[in-house]
Amino acid sequence: GAVVSQHPSRVICKSGTSVKIECRSLDFQATTMFWYRQFPKKSLMLMATSNEGSKATYEQGVEKDKFLINHASLTLSTLTVTSAHPEDSSFYICSARDGDRESSYNSPLHFGNGTRLTVT
């Protein structure tokens, strides 16, 4: 099945630093990837939709200058949390759909294993 790899799985950084998270589709091409954030005991919240070769589409309330998304190839999207603060500590998960292999409808998301970010 489709595999999505996310790296790093865990990162601890100091306040004010930037953190880059990578999301790769290993055995399929992903023109669209999605970035989610999940706080403890809360639902996954869509942050942005990453489109290969174009600008990401951010959800309302998500600062595009704070969460930089780059989708330079069909297999790689990156999320950079700039000038991280303790309130950015969360579980960040990327996902992608294999639009080429699966039919347009009912094409499920395949998730990376997530990145647990702790900002001290």
Added chain:
Amino acid sequence: RKEVEQDPGPFNVPEGATVAFNCTYSNSASQSFFWYRQDCRKEPKLLMSVYSSGNEDGRFTAQLNRASQYISLLIRDSKLSDSATYLCVVDPEGHSGTYKYIFGTGTRLKVLA
């Protein structure tokens, strides 16, 4: 009204029991529906897609009710390993060629020995 709503639970059931969860969605034009399972501090994993005619995978049965705008998940003969949070996912925009998957808050299931 939230786009996707689920009863957060928890549902505590004995082993062997049958349990059902519902999930309501607000956009009547939604085309794609899924159930995911999420274990504590892990990423969600696809459990099953939900098809218009309903579908079954072993002990799991998913149904779609378009008239009332909800999907359901039925788990028969519950196992201890079924304990997890079950997430309902709806794509309200897939019909337009773009995709935007919306997650419910999840329903927590705990199967007791």
